[in-house]
Amino acid sequence: MKRIVEAYIGEYASGKSENAINRALELKQAGFEVTLVDLDTVEPFYTLRPLKAWLEDRGITVVGWGPKDSFGLGEAGGLVKPAARWVLRREGAVILDIGYGVYGAKTLNLLEGADRDPDLQVLAVINTARPMTATKEDIVEYVSNLGRVDGLVSNSHLGSETTVDFIVEGHRVIMEAAAELGIPVVCVAVEDSLRDEALQADFSGVSVRFINRYMPGAMW
Amino acid sequence: MSAVQPAMPKSWYAPSKPHKFCPGCGHGIVLKALGEAIDELNIQNQTVFGCDIGCSLLSWNFFAVDSTQTHHGRTTPVMVGMKRANPELICVGYMGDGGGYSIGSQHLVNSAIRNEKVTLILVNNTNYAMTGGQLAPTTLPGQKTETTPYGRDVEKQGYPTRGPEMIATITPDGAYVARATVSKFRQMKTFIKRALQNQMEGNGFSFVECLSTCPTNWRTNPQQTWDFLEDQMESYFAVGEIKSPFGKGEK
């Protein structure tokens, strides 16, 4: 079985963790051994921490702190679990959820072997409802400052107020930015509740990844 | 017959005179030097004077310049905020040794390190005078105060703070740091003027400690007062320019 290593990076609240979780669950269903790694080093809110046990019940190996491990340590944003350093040596699929921050993809420097992993794909998650990545120019500027990026995940949404029209319009902007950046859009993420309508929509041939929203249950 | 008015700097505020400092207090001398420096630099209208709590507070309406009161130790951040918000202003903070070296020391240290473009004048009279003569960071070894009734014991209370030396060490180039004494008025005025000029030129942090007298709390007559300043204080606290962007320091 082919090895899959994907790192999800991007703006604060762009949907990195949501896409990482959905990808991990999808790969698990496809028969992979899946390791999901929490590398949110800036703030411990909306990280995988509260979902750790739930994900482990579904057969996913989660490398990251649980809520009780870290809160005893107070302002525990910047704590990386030591085991995370070695995750690229694991078998199967490795999904990395990288927190936001000014260092972008450089967080990967914390992982042993990240600079020479042949399978690593660094994917930037973009939501055009985020004001700093709202326009083509904004996205190009933003992604250019992230460091290594191999592909974009088109993830425009407005939470519970998302419409397919909004996703389509956001996707159009992201495609333009991707063309200018010279990197592919690997998929467009659409919440599963919009499946029927989305199947009718035109995403310029980019494959749709239907996702469920798990993170709203993951405060702190 | 009208009384003869003594000569006052133009930037002094006449309605608040005669001022309220004790007889023999050095504050008036420091403020005269500051007033003359403001006049000579012609900056009365863009200067903002901020004063701390303690005896320095008596200067709150001393000048005919825009002035503001702060809290004990907090003059430095108020003036820093003002200067950052409007760099056109010439912001002068005025404080005692307690406000600068004790309760406000974190502000003084960090503003100096950041090379904030403000001018701070700190009056060192070796005690907390307004609260009744307690130990200050600058109280000399063996000196009696109301909270060191047997004299400052350096084993228990540590050694006096040498502020300008510390600030000279932590400031980058562009800072101006000096220690003056009210016993050498012309030199003190020169130092204060350079500390203002340094801010006007945007070079960096400007700090002058002024050794001053407090006969009220020292319980000294004029002769004893001057002896304590010149013999005791000036030998412990070296007077002179420690750091200056204006060439070789004056000793």
Added chain:
Amino acid sequence: MEKPITGTMKAFMTGNEIVAWAALAAQADIMFGYPITPQNEIMHYWTRLAPKYKREFLQTEDEISAGFTVCGAVQAGRKAFTATAGPGNVLMQEPFGMAEAMRLPIVAVIQQRGGPSSGTVVYSQQEVTLTTYGGNGEGHRIVYSTSTHQEIFDYVIKAFNTAWKYRFPTFVMGDGYQAKMREPLEIYDPEERGLAIEPARPLVGLPGSIGVDREPAHLCNIYSLEEELYEVVLELDRAYQEIAPQVVEYEEKMCDDAEIIVLSHGVVSRAADDAVKTLREKGINAGYFRHITLRPFPAQQLRDAIKKSGARKILVAESSYGQLMRLVRQEIYGETVEICGLLKPGVGIVDHDIFDKVKELL
């Protein structure tokens, strides 16, 4: 000043980011801050955005300094603000007191965390007493408590206008949940919506030549005599009482025939709103009353709601051990309605907590 937002934009953001965007939209000039969870992203986003729109930031040495630098900046006539939480809010009470005494138009965003002490970094509503009546004064402050992301945007803009119009220190109180939750909202330029931006006016560095055109400004906060201070405080209070009716805000739903009124503020109001709707569906006459301003307190409005409804009970729901309830007791003293509490210090409250409590009380 270049506008960060033109037109109206639908956005999906966290509460902290919204504060930064709203401060830009409100034409804030400078932020002073010191890191503390859960307010950090206000600084993270302000520092990302500020240089693009020629605004300034200083990370100070501590919260005391952050508060006092804001006090200095507003005296210089610039719109300045800070943000903090928990122990940082405690340290800032000193500068907030100075702002109260000197009527400095400072704006501070408080993202409440658990207490006492360092408590948790997570969430609470335990900074009500501190933010409304902290410091060695009489609470002459304006405190807004928001409950949605749209309100965070709207009220941060409003806070700058309120502060500069009335010259009382103004607070927007959120909490760790609101700071970090993400939801959709509309961001906009206030002037395009006809919301005037209150001009900033300096207190020092005034125009004109001193002694020729004007007298020097001598600002003070310390007085020699009891009587002098007494006059000052009474004048502060007179001015505060005069503007209070224009500032006070509240939200009331279904109180006309309510036998019990659920009273809340901030994020808990969301749960209260849902709970009251469910209670109504089950045939229980519940009402909803929410304090948008905790200072000034909508006391008469609450008394009116009690009177017209004939409610026998009030349920105060809050994530503190009675800080809102104490305010309510003092402000509606003399009312015979029974005041009950659903008090969960530092813990979130959801709709069924309130639903169950109301059922238990009736």
